[in-house]
Amino acid sequence: MKLARVACAGAIHAAQPQQLSDGRSGVLLTDGRRLAEEEVVWLPPLEVGTIIALGLNYAEHAQELAFSRSEAPLVFLKGPGTLLGHRGITRRPAGVKFMHYECELAVVIGRSARGVRRADALQHVAGYCIANDYTIRDYLENWYRPNLRVKNRDGATVLGPWLVDAADIADPGNLDLRTYVNGKLVQQGNTRDMTNDVPALIEYLSSFMTLTAGDVILTGTPEGVVNVDVGDEVVCEIDDLGRLHNTIVGDQLFGR
Amino acid sequence: MPLSPCSAIAMEEPPYHLSGRVYGALLNHRTALQALGDSINQPPYRAAPQAPVLYIKPRNTLAACGAPVIVPSGVAELEVGASLGVVIGRPSCNLAEERALEHVAGYLIVNDVSVPHLSYYRPAIPCKARDGFCPLGPCVVPRAVIANPDNLTIRIYLDGELRATACTAQLLRPVAKLLADVTDFMTLSPGDVLAVGVAQPAPRVRAGQRLCIEIDGIGRLENTFVDAAA
Numbered sequence: 001m002k003l004a005r006v007a008c009a010g011a012i013h014a015a016q017p018q019q020l021s022d023g024r025s026g027v028l029l030t031d032g033r034r035l036a037e038e039e040v041v042w043l044p045p046l047e048v049g050t051i052i053a054l055g056l057n058y059a060e061h062a063q064e065l066a067f068s069r070s071e072a073p074l075v076f077l078k079g080p081g082t083l084l085g086h087r088g089i090t091r092r093p094a095g096v097k098f099m100h101y102e103c104e105l106a107v108v109i110g111r112s113a114r115g116v117r118r119a120d121a122l123q124h125v126a127g128y129c130i131a132n133d134y135t136i137r138d139y140l141e142n143w144y145r146p147n148l149r150v151k152n153r154d155g156a157t158v159l160g161p162w163l164v165d166a167a168d169i170a171d172p173g174n175l176d177l178r179t180y181v182n183g184k185l186v187q188q189g190n191t192r193d194m195t196n197d198v199p200a201l202i203e204y205l206s207s208f209m210t211l212t213a214g215d216v217i218l219t220g221t222p223e224g225v226v227n228v229d230v231g232d233e234v235v236c237e238i239d240d241l242g243r244l245h246n247t248i249v250g251d252q253l254f255g256r
Numbered sequence: 257m258p259l260s261p262c263s264a265i266a267m268e269e270p271p272y273h274l275s276g277r278v279y280g281a282l283l284n285h286r287t288a289l290q291a292l293g294d295s296i297n298q299p300p301y302r303a304a305p306q307a308p309v310l311y312i313k314p315r316n317t318l319a320a321c322g323a324p325v326i327v328p329s330g331v332a333e334l335e336v337g338a339s340l341g342v343v344i345g346r347p348s349c350n351l352a353e354e355r356a357l358e359h360v361a362g363y364l365i366v367n368d369v370s371v372p373h374l375s376y377y378r379p380a381i382p383c384k385a386r387d388g389f390c391p392l393g394p395c396v397v398p399r400a401v402i403a404n405p406d407n408l409t410i411r412i413y414l415d416g417e418l419r420a421t422a423c424t425a426q427l428l429r430p431v432a433k434l435l436a437d438v439t440d441f442m443t444l445s446p447g448d449v450l451a452v453g454v455a456q457p458a459p460r461v462r463a464g465q466r467l468c469i470e471i472d473g474i475g476r477l478e479n480t481f482v483d484a485a486a
Contacts, residue, residue, distance in 0.1 A: 049315060075382075079279070079312060143282065146443060148311075149441050154443050209387060
């Protein structure tokens with residue numbers, strides 16, 4: 001089961017992705033309407049609670065950024081204002097030199113978790129989706145790094161396109177991730193290369209905080225981050241989860 | 257007054273509920289930066305912070321005035337993070353400093369409880385995001401009641417004895433400037449809370465002690481600290 005949340009003709013709807021009779025990609029709303037993918041506004045697929053993100057959770061990416069493998073997982077938090085749905089736009093402020101995408105497996109908690117052991121961890125997962133967790137490296141400072149100005153910008157965490165039931169994903173530890181910029185493959189990896197896999201992350205996080213239904217864990221990104229510019233179309237893709245589109249735009253749209 | 261996570265402080269002006277989103281500004285009190293001395297110029301920091309350094313107290317940390325705060329097993333004492341909390345009243349994006357306070361609904365007291373940690377290099381989630389580690393209250397005082405948020409005295413009492421005082425006049429970024437700089441990159445929404453800065457050295461508290469944080473014109477936030485095994 002894949003469940004999206006879209007806005008259409010004055011209301012917000014639950015929707016399922018579906019191929020239309022003319023072959024285009026579309027959605028089926030719960031009220032029976034069938035619409036093309038471009039005819040709806042895609043929202044993040046759920047009302048998200050706490051957003052927990054991992055840095056440097058793939059060994060190769062950590063090398064790429066010249067970081068040594070850290071002892072404890074590098075965890076940071078994000079607020080809801082940073083979320084954006086499929087096919088949205090993300091602002092690249094004028095003058096920055098290095099803004100990059102991060103294709104990540106997003107894990108949605110379905111059942112409260114506190115002191116959960118690794119062996120039981122996946123029972124607390126409702127489902128999975130794709131996240132594109134943008135970073136502006138120009139703003140990195142060495143205080144609670146990476147800080148919110150780098151990782152919690154308005155509209156800079158794309159989530160979707162839909163939530164896929166945990167039951168439909170045989171092994172979250174063996175999914176290929178790919179990112180394309182303007183159609184060119186720029187990032188590639190597999191979730192098996194995570195330093196801390198999904199059960200380990202749930203065990204670790206729930207050892208000191210209660211996870212609640214609707215909380216989301218963004219599990220980090222593999223190597224292959226390159227700068228994106230205004231006008232670029234960025235597509236993050238994960239096996240069985242779909243393709244998550246985003247377009248980079250400039251300040252002008254925002255009156256800046 | 258009981259406060260369930262994500263809601264429930266009744267307010268006389270909009271917004272009538274807190275959103276449950278609590279942000280805090282690290283090192284925004286002059287004494288907090290001073291306490292680090294020249295280490296701010298040494299690795300791993302290499303320079304004083306330029307932009308506001310923020311952290312998030314997630315929903316599992318939210319607690320009411322009067323709620324017991326659990327001292328985790330293996331931890332001798334916790335650090336008290338007494339701060340003025342600004343409650344946002346209107347959607348706030350890219351605010352001009354001159355008009356920023358118009359977006360404030362009111363004020364409350366935030367206790368950003370932490371497991372003491374020496375390094376500010378990495379986000380201190382296991383130290384700051386534990387269940388019940390963010391008491392706030394006792395109620396939201398409307399903005400109009402507080403003539404000047406940048407000159408409020410904060411008093412911290414442990415078991416009834418005054419242990420520390422601080423003043424919001426010592427904020428490096430006063431409230432309006434902080435709101436302007438934060439909303440440059442992230443929108444704050446009605447009911448969001450921004451803790452504007454904790455003074456150092458911050459008192460430590462042990463299981464069995466009763467903590468009271470008092471801010472002029474806002475009231476007293478009282479919580480008892482209890483042992484995890486109790």
